[in-house]
Amino acid sequence: MTQPTENTSYKDIKQTVLARIRSGELQPDSLLPNEEKLAVEFSCTRTTVNRALRELADEGFLERRRKAGTRVLSAPQRQARFTIPMVRDEVEALGGTYRYALISAASQTAPEWLSARLALSPGQSVMHVRCMHFNGNTPFQYEDRWIVIDSVPQVKQADFSQTGPNEWLIQTVPFTNVELSFLASRADATVAGFLDVSQGEPIFTGERITWLQGQPVTFAKMYFAAGYRMTTQF
Amino acid sequence: MTQPTENTSYKDIKQTVLARIRSGELQPDSLLPNEEKLAVEFSCTRTTVNRALRELADEGFLERRRKAGTRVLSAPQRQARFTIPMVRDEVEALGGTYRYALISAASQTAPEWLSARLALSPGQSVMHVRCMHFNGNTPFQYEDRWIVIDSVPQVKQADFSQTGPNEWLIQTVPFTNVELSFLASRADATVAGFLDVSQGEPIFTGERITWLQGQPVTFAKMYFAAGYRMTTQF
């Protein structure tokens, strides 16, 4: 007996259903028996079946609709889950020593491109913070961030000399909504200088916009050092 | 009354708890009351509280451990979920017309770098497939893929002239394990030619390795056209 109890667990059901999909016993687009029938088959309650199927749907294998029933997705909507770590954790996970350095922090009127991007009123003030994250003495990430002062007035008193703006924001602003993009950009003179690469080098770049209850809070660009890869398994 | 029933739903609890975290009423690292107490507070059953907290933990806000209780994570482990669509769906979601074109498909002995990467035995055969995905007549993605013939013998009969190897593989091999990476690479002459960009241009690139029950199935590099961004919201 490996089972602690003799009951069928929702995990067993998940495994079995997955195996049936994989073996072809459950064809793509085909309908599964309803929960009640499956409960009989697995000799458990509908609640247990429900949890199993709900999670499988969550993971992108099934599609469930009331009255229509549960269907095997023809092209499993596999979804990759990337954990977005704080830079410090990322560096330390690599076995390195994290070091932070502030480059500049100053408030100014939002440039037009930023106003447009965040839908700011003309002339709103923003804090512009630039900083570096190192792995030991190797550049790891160059961060160029804008913080909307009206949305986070405390930022005027913030001290970014020891702590990065991201860590500060996470502790200060309970954000509600994030848009995150990744792209490949070309190192301009500034980025190349900070990351110690040649100008024109391809740079893996992240862009992050954060809103707090509909109000734009911050826009950040994160330029990763050469050779960076974002990886996940599933 | 907006409530269909007067019962407290697990969604209400999630919202309330989240609000408490955001307002600072629940400090980072602090312990929540146990499920039983919360059940009393929300006048519902422990089951309902359990589901709410379980999902919040899943989403990276809480950490739960038996006996230790439920804790607010100091640095919310926000995780981005990127749905990995098939290229066809991605193009069509953009409102474009998907077009596929095979460039070449041939079997050969695996090159050394690939053998190393996938831990193949020396001299194993692979099918090398290169193809293009278009949005209308605009290059969208150049795909360079290797398929391990021993793992998927049917590939010798596969016809990639009309359907891309990815769609074929998804329908043929119910894969179990994927490693997916994204990085910024530099367009070499080949890639530049197919994507219609200048050589040296930064290219957003995906690498995907798939195993079936421990056996390597395929290695693919996907080169996206200039300007591509991978975006998610959460």
Next chain:
DNA sequence: CAGTGGTCTAGACCACATG
């Protein structure tokens, strides 16, 4: 050892979407 979360049962009512 004892407290906490993890899971299951048995039953119920309801929301929703389809035919």
Next chain:
DNA sequence: ATGTGGTCTAGACCACTGT
């Protein structure tokens, strides 16, 4: 109109783990 999933209750036993 009706079948299907969505959710809740009330109670139970158990697994894990910190003290």
